Amino acid sequence: MTVLQIVTGILGSGKTTLVRHLIEGPAESKVGVVVGEFADDGFDGDMIKASGGIVRQICATGRGDDAKSYLEPTRAFVEEGKVGRVIVETSGVTEIAQVATDLRDDPVIGSRAVLGPTIVVLDAGAFTAHDTHFAPQLWAQLDVADIVAINKTDKAHNDSLETIRRRVAGRNPEAKALFCYMGQIHRPTALSIPYEGFTPRAFRARWEGALPAEFEAFVYRTSRVCYDRVLFGHRLLNLPGGRIARFKGVLRCWDGPRSVNGLPGQLDWENTPVEGDTRIAFIGIGMDGREAEITEILDAELERQRHDVGA
CATH class of the missing domain: 3.40.50.300 (P-loop containing nucleotide triphosphate hydrolases)
Structure with a gap:
């Protein structure tokens, strides 16, 4: 069995x-x-x-x-x-x-x-x-x-x-x-x-109250390169509004892709081998309608980093 x-x-x-x-x-x-x-x-x-x-x-x-x-x-x-x-x-x-x-x-x-x-x-x-x-x-x-x-x-x-x-x-x-x-x-x-x-x-058990609110999600994707993952991580930890339960995925850095995983106030850079362009899933409540705002913030950070290093 x-x-x-x-x-x-x-x-x-x-x-x-x-x-x-x-x-x-x-x-x-x-x-x-x-x-x-x-x-x-x-x-x-x-x-x-x-x-x-x-x-x-x-x-x-x-x-x-x-x-x-x-x-x-x-x-x-x-x-x-x-x-x-x-x-x-x-x-x-x-x-x-x-x-x-x-x-x-x-x-x-x-x-x-x-x-x-x-x-x-x-x-x-x-x-x-x-x-x-x-x-x-x-x-x-x-x-x-x-x-x-x-x-x-x-x-x-x-x-x-x-x-x-x-x-x-x-x-x-x-x-x-x-x-x-x-x-x-x-x-x-x-x-x-x-x-x-x-x-x-x-x-055997059943949830007796109303069903919990449904989570919402989107995946941030970009081919831009991150030159300072500490500052990018700071952006992830301080995104405005909404209730983000988790973000996780791949960040394409100048020295190779990195696995990123966290939630507001907690960020982990994992050693799991990953590849490809940046793709980070954001999951939480009240996320609908926030994709454009978050994308703009993260894109702007990566563009600022690219400008700073003259790439």
């Missing part, structure tokens, strides 16, 4: 890093990963491939009739029978209960797969910001968690970590909270099925 698990969490919480940690374990030589991207361009699949995962990536996921389904690529992994585990890493804005229902009701998956615990990843350093600006999205995910990975513990004080743990327990007392740094969750706990006949909470 194939073991099937859902890994989710709000945008930028470290889902992909955690998934890479899980599949790099010595006992996980054959793992299929279905990677969902909310934007129309994908960046995380290549990172998982680099860790040895067999990846099927889908873009433009989300909610509603236009959202692409996780069912078909998941069923393909299970039906082929070439991997012992399938991890479904959702885009972070997906309605998890709907994904769980689709998977549960599929006859192929139902007869050939056993369900592992649903893992929800939190960013400890950004928890307050997420709770302030994206609370419906955050808590809708925590409602269906079997395991909560409180990630990026280096970005929060011990008192804050304990506060997060208490709040999670108050909302979902069934969930097991695990602290981790850089996605280094305890593998045996994360990958094991707790007991015979276990049914993930995502298949």
